[in-house]
Amino acid sequence: xxxxxxxxxxxxxxxxxxxxxxxxxxxxxxxxxxxxxxxxxxxxxxxxxxxxxxxxxxxxxxxxxxxxxxxxxxxxxxxxxxxxxxxxxxxxxxxxxxxxxxxxxxxxxxxxxxxxxxx
Numbered sequence: 001x002x003x004x005x006x007x008x009x010x011x012x013x014x015x016x017x018x019x020x021x022x023x024x025x026x027x028x029x030x031x032x033x034x035x036x037x038x039x040x041x042x043x044x045x046x047x048x049x050x051x052x053x054x055x056x057x058x059x060x061x062x063x064x065x066x067x068x069x070x071x072x073x074x075x076x077x078x079x080x081x082x083x084x085x086x087x088x089x090x091x092x093x094x095x096x097x098x099x100x101x102x103x104x105x106x107x108x109x110x111x112x113x114x115x116x117x118x119x
Contacts, residue, residue, distance in 0.1 A: 016062070018046060020107060021046060024112055031049045039085070041082055041089060044086045053098075058104070060105045103118055104119075
């Protein structure tokens with residue numbers, strides 16, 4: 001049976017990691033377009049626009065302790081494909097093709113490591 005208190009802890013950890021990532025991106029000149037951007041294919045944690053006009057779809061992965069799988073390794077091929085479909089929905093909503101990139105924010109014990117063009 002799922003542990004509701006663990007689910008809540010994970011949700012809180014994830015939201016903190018998303019806020020940390022948004023602050024990181026803003027300091028580097030990105031504009032946050034959306035958080036928790038939802039489509040029929042799933043949700044992108046963050047959609048940000050770079051100074052150069054590229055839309056960055058950011059998967060935020062957070063872990064505490066000494067995980068067996070690093071946050072970056074936790075982005076599976078299925079998750080990558082889902083993000084590609086999410087970006088397709090975004091382009092459709094824009095009414096045109098826009099430059100996109102897929103990044104991963106890895107937050108391990110509160111420390112952020114950011115990977116541009118992760119997949």
